[in-house]
Amino acid sequence: MPSRETRRIKERLTGKKDEKGKIKQFNPLTIPSVIIIGLVLLGLIWWGGSRGSVSSGDIVFAVYDGRPVSWSYGNYFARKISEAAQLNQGIEPERMVSLLLPYMIFHTAAMMEAEKSGISVTEKEVEDYIVNIGMRESYNRADSIVRHELFDTYREELIELKVLENMIQPYADAGLQDFAAAMGKKERKFRFVQWLYDEYPTQEIIAFAKEHTDLFRRIKLTPLVIQEEGAAREARNKIITDQSTFDQQLEMIGTGESGTAASRDWLTFHSLSDALGNKEATEALFALSQGQISEVLPLGTQWVIYRCDQPAEAADLSDPNTINEVKLYVTQSEMGRVETYFEDRARAFVEQASQSSFSQEAAAAGKTVYQSGFFPINYRGLPFLKTIESPSAGGVSLTDAQYDSVFFKEAFSLQKGELSAPLLLGQKVVVLEFVEERELSDTELD
Template sequence: MGIIVSMSNIDTRTATVLFFWGCPPMGALLICARKRSYMPSKDSKTPGKDDANVVKFNAKDEKQAVKEKNRPGLTVSKIVTYVILALLAIVMVFGVFPSFGSRGSSSNIEFGSYDGTPIEFSYGNYFYRQYQQQAQQNKATGDAAAYQIWRGAFESTVFQTAMSKKAGDAGIRVVDETLNKAIIDSGVYDKDGKFDIATYEKASIESKNQVKVRYEESLPVQMVVNDVTSILSAPAELDYIVQMGDTARSFEYAVFDSSAYPDDLTRQYAQANPALFTLIDISVISLADEATAQSVRASIESGSTTFEEAAKTNSRDSFAAEGGRAGTWYLYELQDNFSVPEEVNVLYSTAVGQVSQAFAAPNGYVLYRVEQAPFLADFEDSEVLADVKAYIGTRDAEVVTAYLEGKAQEFAAVAALAEDFAAAAEEAGVQTVSVEATPVNVGGSNYLAGFSYTDMGGYLNAVANDTEAMKTLYTTPVGEVSTPLAANNAFIVAKVTGESAMDTEMSDYLKLVYPYMSQSQSQQDLIQSIFTSGKLEDNFLTAFMENIMGVGASN
């Protein structure tokens, strides 16, 4: 195993800006990520009730807030986007394009500035044209689409402004000959594939001016972009990357997570925190807003409809088809579906058969019906103990840290002398994960494979950016066992099972694609340098919410 070249590790901002500049990076995909929440049902503890469902209280339109599973880490940009999309979900949008009246209107919307130059939206300017272009590309409707379109136009304008300043600082000017050639080559006045003087003369003065301005703005910027992204890399740089790929190592590791915590200590923890593991059997109806929830509740209470019929007709979650039947849940699980977590206690006080009040959830409102009164879980049940261990591991990991580290150290000493690592792990009662040859890639370089590709368990990937952990993994002699490493609220002990060089086929492939990857990286670095610069004042969110969505501080 040698190197796997990642062709799609391009952030959304970079891809968007380059796409509308006409130079999409190789492998770039524009992705709008959504967070979703899943909670494992306990219907197996409800007599006569078969549960294969996964709860997602706002599932029909995929709008529920989420618990993260094993997935790539979130960037600040993504986190902000999730927050914004959640805010937009409560806004009714009747129009997302501001009214400017006549062409002579002086109405402007300022979204920030770059190096003192306002980033503003006004009739006919660059921001305005970018908005129109992106709206044509993105045919989706709704709040999320509006945000994406406006944000994309804003970022393109920031990029244009920054690069125009770089062009000005470099003394780049567009001479008439270059401008005229660019306009002719653009094909805007072509007929039958060739420039047509008659077509040009028929065009209005306004149209001609728009085309001229467009190329006067874009040509200097394109020259700067081409200069920056066409810088040649030294042959020694590629040799260094290939050399890094020649140190690929394979591993087998044992995992000491909360599942290894003793049953008696787990039972003690549960008995000390009984409320968290109190179960309740419920049915649910998930609705978009409080008014709808109150209306549905009134219909059920008046007898004009049943809870089951109301769920099938109105509910937005995955239990609608079952008449809202959701099964049995721990209190700590249900807390995640309450905007005010303490309100779960009100639900637990609701009488059996009664429809609850409408509770605010992360993205809507929920009605519950209690099917069975709350009851304490059976702490002698192995499945319950597994649930308690999972809770401790993810929400109270400090409880088990010292114990797991000690067990990992004991195992490392035994495994160092054992001929069969997997057998030693089995005897210790822990699972092992095998990882194929992977080069050292501490910085997460796009040019090299990393544990995100090869580690199906996810624990080595969790320490991929930890310099000391990676040093341990790649300096431990082949055939020997590492010291315990902390990863994902657990401890792992790894055995280095082999080391291999890059094969000729992979080496040749890397040499082929490296120039393209290098150019793509230069594009990304250029854009990131602009958006992380102290010269950028980003007031987009405030301006968007107040001027586009109509939601201000006084609303």
């Protein structure tokens, strides 16, 4: 079942390829920002670009003024794709790249202009930026490698903001200033309750497992992974004609992914089917008897031959490990089911609370009532406006909503004391109650 939030995001997002052509060079600091963004986003894009490698592991999607816009492990593009994929589960990778590509080209242009103009940021500025956008806790929790990658990502974001600021500043007028001030002038505070996806009931997990027992069948296999198809077919022929044994071929030509301790563990039908991308081939593997050898099968960019070490067996739903496996599958591949379950409960909560009160229904439902601080409409966490507060250690907040336009539209449309519809935020569903609104003075805005 696809995620409802994914469907909603798909409806909101559109992507259209423009006529191919090399991006023209421009100086962002010499023309209005609207024209720049229009040029970059609406037409002067080399879509598809070069699919070759700049260096090992790099994938080039476009070229701007001679500079490749590329993906490589841990770089800015990779992190932005990863962030978008987490927010929009279910959108195909090619679609995700095409949606992000116009922005990435603009980002590349901004970084090149920063180099030409000598725009840079200090370590202290980046650290302050991390705090301002509400990411301090997750940044501090990351290991050193990820933290280094995150720091580079935030550094580039901040440089881009500085370039944009320089672009806009010469054309700033009273109307623009009034608009920015109006956005930040009114702040609202909310109470809220939440339903965490991690709290999805075990009985629901078991019910799903009973409906889909075939997915959780398991088999024990040893893979022989080989780089070339021809070599794989030759190896299989030697094995089935008794010119060699599976173990001998494993030792002689198997890659580092062959026959590891982990690979010889039990494999479920759904995990093997996902790895191979072929349900029929997976069914054939699950029909193997002990000691039998599979056909040569494609495995990503390599080829694989499996030996059956223990035949397939049905899922044991009395085994806690099986239930954990099912839960992991449901929360990763059937998120729509989880969302629907909690949305239904949140909707029932709203109906009941409308007949009594938010506090009474929260107590009856066993829900803790949390309270946000004051914040304005600040979609995407613009640094010159107040953002949703980060939680204290172990605390609860609404920071997942900072980049959700649906949340801001719903939250700032409520009348005082009114409850929101159920809102999907990250790994939870929340219901808001609008508590209070305040208007900041010009001095406070400054």
